[in-house]
Amino acid sequence: MSQSPLKPEELTVPVPGGDLAVLRWPAEDPQAPTVVAVHGITANGLAWYEVARRLAGRVALLAPDLRGRGASRSVTGPYGLARHADDVAALIGALGSGPVTVVGHSMGAWVTALAAVRHPDLVRRVLLVDGAVTFPLPQGVREEDALAAVLGPALARLSTTFPDREAYREFWRGHPAFAGEWTEGIDAYTQRDLVGAEPELRSSCVLEAVQADGAQVLLDEDAAAAVHRLPCPADLIWAERGLFDEPQGLYDHERIGLAGLDPERVPASPVPDTNHYSILWGEAGADRIVRILLADALTAG
Template identity: 85%
Template sequence: MSQPPLKPEELTVPVPGGDLAVLRWPADRPDAPTVVAVHGITANGLAWYEVARRLAGRVTLLAPDLRGRSASSTVTGPYGLARHADDVATLISALGTGPVVVVGHSMGAWVTALTAVRHPELVRRVLLVDGAVSFPLPEGVREEDALAAVLGPALARLSMTFPDRAAYREFWQRHPAFDGDWADGIDAYTQRDLVGTEPELRSSCVLEAVRTDGAQVLLDQEAATAVHRLPCPGELLWAERGLLNEPQGLYDQQRIGLAGLDQRRVPASPVPDTNHYSILWGEAGADRIVRGLLADAPAAG
């Protein structure tokens, strides 16, 4: 079976406020299932490049740039996780043969769970990757301090300018999560984020969108409860290490238990030797995600 090219087709879907950009990796056969993949808070649809490569045409993969990011940066607000979920539902109705499997990484996992809850007729199964399970703020921690801790590094990058594309590449190559592991796909993903002209290139992410969405990841009750109200089968995969490759990731079995996740309904398991980013791009993470996406896919005839 031939592998699809790294460069996907680029489509648009009308949504309130503009046209949502969607990357499409087509399947090798017309009866193949459709999967919709939802990226994280400052990412874009090309974050799914390695998963798309390893799917190798066994599904049609649709990955939007969420409003306020990359080629969808001109799609206006309001922002928020429910708005993104409704955008995903519009995409499925326009391009998918629903109901479909939806997979989401990081913030995209909360969006994925919300899409299933708000539009159950369009989603038959969800795969949640290092996200979707929320925790109450520790006693004595103020909301603004928690937001600053979570969004601080991202907001700092959004305020920066870069003289050329090489400078942005070097910025990302120094990120501890990559640990020297760089690939053409990571390069294409990070370069997709850049807008403007030299010597003042910057991230495409709209600051208001990131602030609004980040606050809702931490504080929005509809988003926090969505994983507990899924109307369809679901699975959670989590990275053993964190956003900066630190030993403690966002989740472990104890924290998931304290969050009250019913693992009879939503099984949860770690992906060994991955961090918050490499769970998408590394061999172990991408292979595990692909297995999860193909769990109930019909065999090729």
Template identity: 80%
Template sequence: MSQSPQQPEQLTVPVPGGELAVLRWPATVPGTPTVVAVHGITANGLAWFEVARRLAGRATLLAPDLRGRGASRALGGPYGLTRHADDVAALITTLGLGPTVVVGHSMGAWITALTAVRHPGLVSRVVLVDGAITFPLPEGLREEDVLAAVLGPALARLSMTFPDRAAYRAFWRQHPAFNADWSDDIDAYTQRDLIGTEPELRSSCVLEAVQTDGAQVLLDEDAATAVHRLPCPGELLWAERGLLDEPQALYDDKRIATAGLDRARVVAELVPDTNHYSILWGPAGAEAVVRRLLGSGPAAG
């Protein structure tokens, strides 16, 4: 099992309606860059634990819990990807970071691209991890059905309660994309999501937030076009396998070409031996993300 990263600091920044919770892994050398990391639709800031560990103090990593998730659960609506992008911009502005690198995973990649488009003076470069490219819905399907099919257990748990923390751990260990890589760090990340008291523990994710944000990932034109309108350099990393560790990944060269991504402007690389989640915390995935964040070469050779 890999060594755990140092425990992140926790801070808050003011945003409309309240305060946004942020995890901070500080750099160990003065003058190193700051990276803002945006998590996925039902995740929380601790999803970036392995990226933080592999950065090894070479950058400060700031990972907010998005509005309606984790320690930002009490931060109410309106939700939506534009709202999250403006929250990320508020974080950058409040902390005086200046133009900074922003990285986003899954839904966080759409938010990252929107942040750059809406606030170009605050973002120097974006790294998009298995997200940000939108495809048309298959004809006759509703967005809620597509979300349920794509997210699977990650979405289903939002309507569930759990008698204790061990039951929540057992739930996640059955997830095909989690079980093979299970570690104390993944356990800490999933446990951070729990709120309530036994025997009625539940996910911190606000269902309205997930439904609103998910529909926009699938249907919102501004979100869909953001990756094609980036005002700064962009890089896309995509996983070899899908959200349930299935062979059918979200992206491949053909789908990216069909989407019309200008790969002269947005460098796109496959990260082998990863699924939608292990691209963040597996060795191949996290190392690829870190190389991109530090500007030290392609994700895969």
């Protein structure tokens, strides 16, 4: 019987600055392929709960809490996307599971692409979910204004305290991207983020880490170039709607076209009726991710 998605195994892997916390959902077959899943900028490893539930032990799934988040919040800086990519490589190497498929959502997609470029011997394939493609800032838009627009809502949450766990549930229930869609997985994911004691609970995310990583998502040249330099097969899928369920998502056909991706090397396609979060949590998005991962697992086998 595979481990419950709600209670995966918890491991640690030594990295510079501390021990990285890793969630592991083992495979039914010890010979099954391994997938490493990388979460977004203010998330944690339980962001992959719904994908793990649908995989149902057909592959081994490893999902770290990136440094400065979740149970890895005490892993010290420096932060940055390349540091996270090297942490992912350390995880693969420490568990002797490489080369593997790596899937990343949002900021995790940039980390995934960088891991493949920096450690091609450890990454055999990547799946990029609503991330990894960077666009130049529009003319006249200042870097600090762009950062404020992208990180503002996240930083406000990180600066807020909550009197109890139910208050944090209600905070997330009110998020437009989660409207009408609350599951045990979303609940477990959001509760994993809380640290401290009542009545001053707060997000586990380290402010310095989020600021450093967010700046690199927008501005780092190596991170922007990684998706164009991938040394392995890749797929990119994107959500039709945005972070707050707004009609315009991060990507669309025009933006993907302007990005200059090689469609032979990085085929890209939308997932209908998804937003930036539901592409990971909802039925349509999680099913698409699982189908791609399982198809790849068959070729790996």
